[in-house]
Amino acid sequence: MGTHFFLFVIFAVVLTEVELAKITTPETTLDSPVPHHQPDKELEAPSPNITIANIISTSLYTEYHGPDNTIDGDTFSSWNPLGEEYFITFELSERYTVSGINLLNQGDYTHDVTKFKLEASNNLDSWYLGGSVDDVQAGTHEWQSFDGFTASGKYLRIIFTETYSGYKPWLSELSFSGHTGKYVFLCYCVMKFSIKTHIFTKSSIYI
Ligand SMILES: [Ca+2]
Numbered sequence: 638m639g640t641h642f643f644l645f646v647i648f649a650v651v652l653t654e655v656e657l658a659k660i661t662t663p664e665t666t667l668d669s670p671v672p673h674h675q676p677d678k679e680l681e682a683p684s685p686n687i688t689i690a691n692i693i694s695t696s697l698y699t700e701y702h703g704p705d706n707t708i709d710g711d712t713f714s715s716w717n718p719l720g721e722e723y724f725i726t727f728e729l730s731e732r733y734t735v736s737g738i739n740l741l742n743q744g745d746y747t748h749d750v751t752k753f754k755l756e757a758s759n760n761l762d763s764w765y766l767g768g769s770v771d772d773v774q775a776g777t778h779e780w781q782s783f784d785g786f787t788a789s790g791k792y793l794r795i796i797f798t799e800t801y802s803g804y805k806p807w808l809s810e811l812s813f814s815g816h817t818g819k820y821v822f823l824c825y826c827v828m829k830f831s832i833k834t835h836i837f838t839k840s841s842i843y844i
Contacts, residue, residue, distance in 0.1 A: 683739040683780055683782055683812065683814070684814075685739060685812035685813055685814045686814050686815070686816075687729060687733050687735060687812070687813040687814060687815055688729065688730035688731075689708055689727050689728070689729060689730070689813075690727075690728045690729060690730045691727070691728040692704050692705060692708075692725060692726070692727060692728075693726040693727065693728050693761070693792065694724075694725075694726045695716075695718065695724065695725045695726065696718035696719065696720050696722055696723050696724055696725075697718065697719040697720050698716060698717055698718045698719060699717045699718075699719060702714075702715060702716060702717035702807075703716065704716045704718075704725045706809075707725065707808050707809070707810055707811040708810070708811060708812070709810075710810070711810075712741060712778070712809050712810055713809070714809070715743055715807045715808055715809045716806075716807070716808045717805070717807050718805055718806065719805070722796070723796070723797040723805060723806050724794055724795065724796040724797070725794070725795055725811075726761075726792060726793070726794045727792065727793045727794075727795075728791065728792055729790075729791055729792065729793065731791070731817060732759070732789070732790060732791050732817065733789070733790075733813070733815050733816065733817055734787070734788070734789040734815045734816055734817075735755065735757065735767060735786050735788040735789070735793060735813045735814070735815040736784055736785070736786050736787070736814060736815040736816070737782060737783065737784040737785075737786060737813065737814040737815065738755065738770075738782070738783050738784075738786065738795070738811070738812075738813055738814075739780055739781070739782045739783075739810075739811070739812045739813070739814070740753075740773060740780070740781050740782075740783070740808070740810070740811055741778065741779070741780050741781070741808070741809040741810035741811070742773070742774075742775065742777060742778065742781070742808065742809065743778060743807045743808070743809050744775075744776060744777050744778030744779075745776075745807070746775050746776045746801050746802065747800070747801065747802045747804055748800060748801075748802070748804060748805065748806055748807035749773070749774075749775035749776060749777075749800060749801045749806070749807075750773050750775075750797050750799070750800055750806045750808060751771070751772070751773045751775055751799045751800055751801050752769070752770065752771045752773065752797070752798045752799035753769065753770055753773065753795055753796060753797045753798055753799075754766060754768070754769035754770075754795070754796050754798060755767045755768050755769065755786055755788050755793060755794070755795050755796075756788070756793070756794040756795075756796065757788035757789055757790035757792065757793055757794075758790050758791070758792045758794070759790045759791050759792070760791075760792075761792055764794060767786050767787055767788020767789070767793075768785060768786035768787060768788060769798075770783050771799075775800075775801035776801070778809065780810075784814075786815075788815075793813065795811070
């Protein structure tokens with residue numbers, strides 16, 4: 638009696654978390670519905686774990702009040718942008734998946750941010766929406782933390798879409814939390830199983 642074989646196949650893919658996030662979050666879907674975030678007011682400064690390498694671009698700003706004031710660790714220095722669009726583009730030290738944002742308004746109501754959105758990119762050309770917030774509390778100079786973001790990439794662009802008064806924002810501090818991309822290793826293999834001998838035989842393995 639001939640030997641019968643069954644083939645067992647396990648598919649394998651090697652994907653970074655960045656790539657996985659891109660699959661679940663289509664690029665340039667800037668009008669897509671986004672999760673709602675509840676502010677978590679904190680009295681003390683949060684401990685962000687994402688390292689910002691550079692500020693790539695930003696809105697025009699008044700002298701001595703550039704976007705670097707949002708990441709200088711000084712709660713009394715602030716970014717005072719000009720114009721009609723208020724954004725900062727950061728280059729991160731490596732690819733990250735950002736899940737949380739910590740924000741410190743100046744607390745004067747007039748210039749306090751109430752809404753913003755976060756976009757991510759790996760090449761500065763294609764951007765996708767990583768989440769937005771529409772309930773930032775105004776009138777307080779205390780840290781507010783928001784989570785639930787899924788922004789993966791080497792670059793982040795945070796866009797401030799509304800202030801309490803409708804006037805331009807003055808932002809004291811900003812930081813991000815999340816994690817680096819980790820490889821998920823899977824394997825692809827084909828196994829033979831002999832009914833006669835009850836022995837699995839490895840046919841091929843690719844990693
Ligand atoms: Ca500052």
